[in-house]
Amino acid sequence: MLPFEKAQPVYVGARAIGVGNAFTAIADDATACFWNPAGLIQSQGVRIFGMNKFFGRSEYGFDPKGISYSYRQTGFAWGNKIALGTRSQDPDYSYYAVARQFGSYLSFGGSLKFQRRHPSRYYQVFGYNPSFDLAVLAKLSPNWKIGLLWQNEDLRLGIDRQTIGLAYQITLKRPNSDLIVSLDLEQDHSINGKSNTKTRMGFELPVSRFLQLRGGNSDGSWTTGVGLKCQFSSIIARVDYAWIGDTRTYRSHFISSEIAF
Numbered sequence: 001m002l003p004f005e006k007a008q009p010v011y012v013g014a015r016a017i018g019v020g021n022a023f024t025a026i027a028d029d030a031t032a033c034f035w036n037p038a039g040l041i042q043s044q045g046v047r048i049f050g051m052n053k054f055f056g057r058s059e060y061g062f063d064p065k066g067i068s069y070s071y072r073q074t075g076f077a078w079g080n081k082i083a084l085g086t087r088s089q090d091p092d093y094s095y096y097a098v099a100r101q102f103g104s105y106l107s108f109g110g111s112l113k114f115q116r117r118h119p120s121r122y123y124q125v126f127g128y129n130p131s132f133d134l135a136v137l138a139k140l141s142p143n144w145k146i147g148l149l150w151q152n153e154d155l156r157l158g159i160d161r162q163t164i165g166l167a168y169q170i171t172l173k174r175p176n177s178d179l180i181v182s183l184d185l186e187q188d189h190s191i192n193g194k195s196n197t198k199t200r201m202g203f204e205l206p207v208s209r210f211l212q213l214r215g216g217n218s219d220g221s222w223t224t225g226v227g228l229k230c231q232f233s234s235i236i237a238r239v240d241y242a243w244i245g246d247t248r249t250y251r252s253h254f255i256s257s258e259i260a261f
Helices: 016-018 037-042
Strands: 045-052 065-071 072-086 092-100 104-115 129-139 144-151 161-171 177-192 194-206 211-218 219-232 234-246 253-260
Touching: 016 194, 016 211, 016 219, 016 234, 016 253, 037 065, 037 072, 037 092, 037 104, 037 129, 065 092, 092 129
Parallel strands: none
Antiparallel strands: 045 065, 045 253, 065 072, 072 092, 092 104, 104 129, 129 144, 144 161, 161 177, 177 194, 194 211, 211 219, 219 234, 234 253
């Protein structure tokens, strides 16, 4: 089974892939409902995103999308991720997320996840096999953030997977050039009750206010990416590309876009 065929966030968003899928403590865009719903409060207004595996779709397809809305200390989001052409049954999940900020440095969030039957003759608002995520995001200092994510896969009381993420922002001399370095450590108990540790790390370097370069390593698979960001009055548009050298996913290319207003 490929990583994105489960109700977990890896491979959602080309920006996240570009930094090695180490996104739990960053989670500052519309993909936060997958990676860390507590991060929804890091931006205000509406964000809409979509992603596509644009090369080699005869092997499989993977097309997440979502929308988020945040106002003051509260955020809401819906997201869906679907894998096409894979062998697992119904790799189609919808997320409904909420977040709340407490004070200036701490937020909590959660997602309800539903598996959807695919294909279907009607739109499934929810689905079957409900599960949940719980999340925390804390700003330890002006430069340090820590994110915590607990994932459940079948609505029982146990936690199948937990992730701790760290993100450090380094202010460089050039304007609009804050380097972000991130690290995720994941403990996975979902396979036969055995514990399996996964390490993901990466960086994002803005080379101008329009262009960002990314690189990382996702549990042994190298990643790279680039992002283009433009602002028109109060509207911000971004297009991201990422490549990951995971042989299980045929060394895939992804592209995603987001608009915020």
